[in-house]
Amino acid sequence: MKAWLIANHFLMSKKFSELTDWLFQAAKAANIEMVLMSNADCLAFLGRGGVDAFKQYHETLPDFVLFWDKDVRLATYLETLGIPVYNSSKSIALCDDKSMTHLTLEQYGIPMPKTIIAPMTYENIGYTDYDFLTMVEKELHYPLVIKECFGSFGAQVYLAKDENELLEKVEQIGTKPMLFQEFIKSSEGRDIRLQVVGDQVVASMYRYSEIDFRANISNGGKMKAYQPTDEQIALALECTKRLGLTFAGVDLLFGEHEEPIVCEVNSNAHFKNIYDCTGVDTAKQIINYILLEKRNHRC
Numbered sequence: 150m151k152a153w154l155i156a157n158h159f160l161m162s163k164k165f166s167e168l169t170d171w172l173f174q175a176a177k178a179a180n181i182e183m184v185l186m187s188n189a190d191c192l193a194f195l196g197r198g199g200v201d202a203f204k205q206y207h208e209t210l211p212d213f214v215l216f217w218d219k220d221v222r223l224a225t226y227l228e229t230l231g232i233p234v235y236n237s238s239k240s241i242a243l244c245d246d247k248s249m250t251h252l253t254l255e256q257y258g259i260p261m262p263k264t265i266i267a268p269m270t271y272e273n274i275g276y277t278d279y280d281f282l283t284m285v286e287k288e289l290h291y292p293l294v295i296k297e298c299f300g301s302f303g304a305q306v307y308l309a310k311d312e313n314e315l316l317e318k319v320e321q322i323g324t325k326p327m328l329f330q331e332f333i334k335s336s337e338g339r340d341i342r343l344q345v346v347g348d349q350v351v352a353s354m355y356r357y358s359e360i361d362f363r364a365n366i367s368n369g370g371k372m373k374a375y376q377p378t379d380e381q382i383a384l385a386l387e388c389t390k391r392l393g394l395t396f397a398g399v400d401l402l403f404g405e406h407e408e409p410i411v412c413e414v415n416s417n418a419h420f421k422n423i424y425d426c427t428g429v430d431t432a433k434q435i436i437n438y439i440l441l442e443k444r445n446h447r448c
Contacts, residue, residue: 150443151182153211157218158187168419168432169217175432176215179440184211188218193226200230213439217417219245235439236416240393244416248298248328250392254411257391259384261411262402263289263331272324282315289331295319298326301415303365308332332362333410336402340364340412341375343385344423344431346396347438350385352429353377354422372426381409388414395442396435398423 154176156169169185176183194202204210213233216224224238236244243249248266255261265285270276285293295318297305309315319327338358343350355375356364364370377385385399388411398418402410420431 150180150213150440151209151211152176152184153191153214154183154185155191155214155216155218155220155223156185156187157220158189164419167421171421171432172215172217172435175430175436178433179436181436181440183215188220188223191223191227193223195226203230213443215435215439216241219417221245233443235395235435236397237393237395240395241416243392244394244397244414246298246326247296247300247413248326250414251328254388254391254414257387259388259391259411260404260409262294262333265289265329267319267327267329269326270324275324276319279316279319282312282319285329286312286315289329291315292332294330294332295322296328296330297322298328302367303363304367306363308362333402333404335405335407336410337362338364338370339403341377341381341401342418342423343377343381343399343401344397344418344420344429344434345385345389345394345399346431346434347442348386350377350382351431351434352423352427353381354426366422372422374427378409384409384411392416395438396431 154169154172173183173185210232214227216234216236219241221238221242224234224241228234228238243253251261251264265288268281292308292310295307295309307318309318340356342354342356344352353375354372356366356370356372358364358370361368366372381401388399389397392414394416398415400412402412404410424430
């Protein structure tokens with residue numbers, strides 16, 4: 150079986166390359182002939198003769214693509230060629246944009262923090278007034294959370310404690326898409342990450358921080374292995390199903406009565422920390438699941 154593993158050409162840090170190397174080795178161990186490619190090595194050719202041109206550069210198309218990137222345009226193109234892509238372009242797009250994640254899950258009654266999506270403005274115009282923030286303050290109260298719709302590792306998540314901090318942060322974010330959420334006080338500095346592959350939660354960890362309202366390891370948080378409840382497992386699986394994901398990292402908060410609340414869903418969740426914490430090899434789990442699905446499909 151032949152496969153492509155596609156990563157972003159312009160993310161060259163060890164933090165990302167070690168994951169693609171890990172996935173590559175897992176595929177090799179499963180006797181999959183996998184080729185590691187970047188999105189710059191695999192350009193989408195459109196229009197007259199586009200497909201023929203693409204095939205000149207890639208004489209043999211893979212049986213599937215493991216898409217470890219967020220280049221949804223390329224993922225969509227590969228799907229138009231009839232190549233199975235994991236995760237799909239649609240599910241990657243839904244997870245990459247936090248507002249679209251919440252809009253999708255809202256349709257199915259998934260529990261999440263009270264959320265308000267900022268109005269869209271144009272880059273050359275910006276916000277000519279901030280009157281809409283009055284509604285945000287009224288509905289969410291302080292402190293409240295501000296999130297850029299596109300971001301990773303908690304780096305684009307902020308806490309505003311008053312009107313001045315809210316306005317300052319919104320002005321700083323500028324015209325980039327953002328949303329506002331109620332601050333779940335009962336989950337301050339703690340959450341859980343559930344690693345989902347197929348229809349199973351294969352690993353989970355409890356993340357906690359004594360120095361930040363965010364529990365992300367990248368922001369100084371700590372971690373330990375965690376046994377999720379049936380309710381937490383069911384919610385994580387429901388999220389991945391509704392977002393069309395084959396594999397994902399689902400982050401859950403703790404409500405006032407410890408009930409699970411969805412924080413976000415990651416289509417390309419980094420799995421080194423959860424491996425260090427639990428010993429579960431997510432790369433192996435992903436490869437084995439795709440193999441099983443391909444075999445079942447042939448049957």
